[in-house]
Amino acid sequence: MSLQDKSKILKTIYRRLYQAFGAQNWWPGETPFEVIIGAILTQNTSWINVEKAIGNLKKENLLSPRALKDIPLEKLADKIRHSGYFNQKAKKLKAFIDFLFSNYCGNLEKMFSKEMHLLRPQLLEIKGIGNETADSILLYAADKPIFVIDAYTQRILFRQQLISEKADYEEIQQLFMQNLPLDSELFNEFHALFVRLGKEICKKRKPECRRCPLKKVTSYQSPVNNEEKICL
Ligand code: SF4
Structure with a gap:
C-alpha cells in the first residue's frame, strides 16, 4: 500500500x-495536572475507578505537585485505593513528582516548554511510565502532536x-x-x-x-x- x-x-x-x-x-480532566494523574492511574483499570480515586484526591486538596510531594507514600496509596494496584500506582505518582521537582522545579509549564523529542525520552525514564502513558501526557496534558x-x-x-x-x-x-x-x-x-x-x-x-x-x-x-x- x-x-x-x-x-x-x-x-x-x-x-x-x-x-x-x-x-x-477528551481528555476528561479539569487541569493538565489532573490529566497526568489520570493517565498514570488509568493503567490496567477502568476510567470509573480512576474518577473515584481522583475524586478522593480532590476532596483532600491533594491534586497539586506540592501536595503529592508532601504526602507520605502509604497515605497516598490509601487515597487512590479505588484505582487498583494502588501501592504500585502510588510509587508511580511519586516517581513522576520526583522527576517534576528534580528537573522542572515542580513546574508543569516549564516541563511543557521542553521540545517533544526531548521530553518524551525523559518521561520514559520515569519508573512505571511506558509509551502509552508518556504519549497521553504529551498529547492530552502538554498539547504536543503525538499519536x-x-x-x-x-x-x-x-x-x-x-x-x-x-x-x-x-x-x-x-x-x-x-x-x-x-x-x-x-x-x-x-x-x-x-x-x-x-x-x-x-x-x-x-x-x-x-x-x-x-x-x-x-x-x-x-x-x-x-x-x-x-x-x-
Ligand atoms: S467492527 Fe471492527 S472489524 Fe468490524 S468493520 Fe468495524 S473496524 Fe472492521
Whole structure:
C-alpha cells in the first residue's frame, strides 16, 4: 500500500468516525495536572475507578505537585485505593513528582516548554511510565502532536489490515505521524474516537461489523476466526 493510500484511508477512517460519534472532548480532566494523574492511574483499570480515586484526591486538596510531594507514600496509596494496584500506582505518582521537582522545579509549564523529542525520552525514564502513558501526557496534558496507541487502536488497525499482528508501538505510531498532519487537535480527537469504536462496536470478541461506521473502508477481507469476516 502506498503512502498516499495509507493517508487517504486514515483520513477516511477519521471522517467516518467523527461523523458517526462527533467530538469526544477528551481528555476528561479539569487541569493538565489532573490529566497526568489520570493517565498514570488509568493503567490496567477502568476510567470509573480512576474518577473515584481522583475524586478522593480532590476532596483532600491533594491534586497539586506540592501536595503529592508532601504526602507520605502509604497515605497516598490509601487515597487512590479505588484505582487498583494502588501501592504500585502510588510509587508511580511519586516517581513522576520526583522527576517534576528534580528537573522542572515542580513546574508543569516549564516541563511543557521542553521540545517533544526531548521530553518524551525523559518521561520514559520515569519508573512505571511506558509509551502509552508518556504519549497521553504529551498529547492530552502538554498539547504536543503525538499519536497515542492503545489496545483499541491496535485492534481496529489490525482488523482494517493497516498493520500486521506483530506491529510494535513505534511502528503503529509512525503510521499516523507519517501519514497525517502533525496536529495535536486531530490526534486528540482521532485517538478518542478509536477508543469509542473499540469499546462499543469493534469489541475484542464479536465485533459488530454490521453497524460499524468503518465497514468497507478497506477492501480487504480479514477473517477474525473461521466463521466470521470483518471490515467487509
Ligand atoms: S468493520 Fe468490524 S472489524 Fe472492521 S473496524 Fe468495524 S467492527 Fe471492527
